[in-house]
Amino acid sequence: MAKRFGLGKEQRVKSRKVIEELFNGGKSFSSGSIRVHYLFTENGPALQFGAGASSRNFKKSVDRNKIKRRLREAWRLQKLPLTELLLQQNHKLAVFFIYSGKELPDYKVVFDSTGRAIGRLEKIIHAVN
DSSP, X not given: OOOSSOOOGGGBOOOHHHHHHHHHHOEEEEETTEEEEXXXXXXXXXXXXXXXXXXXXXXXXXXXXXXXXXXXXXXXHHOXXXXXXXXXXXXXXXXXXXXXXXXXXXXHHHHHHHHHHHHHHHHHHHHHO
């Protein structure tokens, strides 16, 4: 049995091909200071996730890594309803979050923005079906 709240290797967007398709052919929206790119895929796990932060706004890699860790943690804790919905409707989704704010966010801000983004993704999945 897989971990409910894990974010394992197979659940991360790592394929260069998928990432290129995600940014070139996928759709996007903003949730707070997070830009969300998503794409319905044909193969792979039901849900894949990636996170990033701009080196233009955050010169130090320590800050970029801290933001990415916070994004991944907030996603990991809130993704379960989205995963269950995708499994029920037999869809596969690749999602990439990019933090676009100017200053280092608190975890609560990231958690709230991630929750709103997941809610919006759920509405999009319901509209597709």
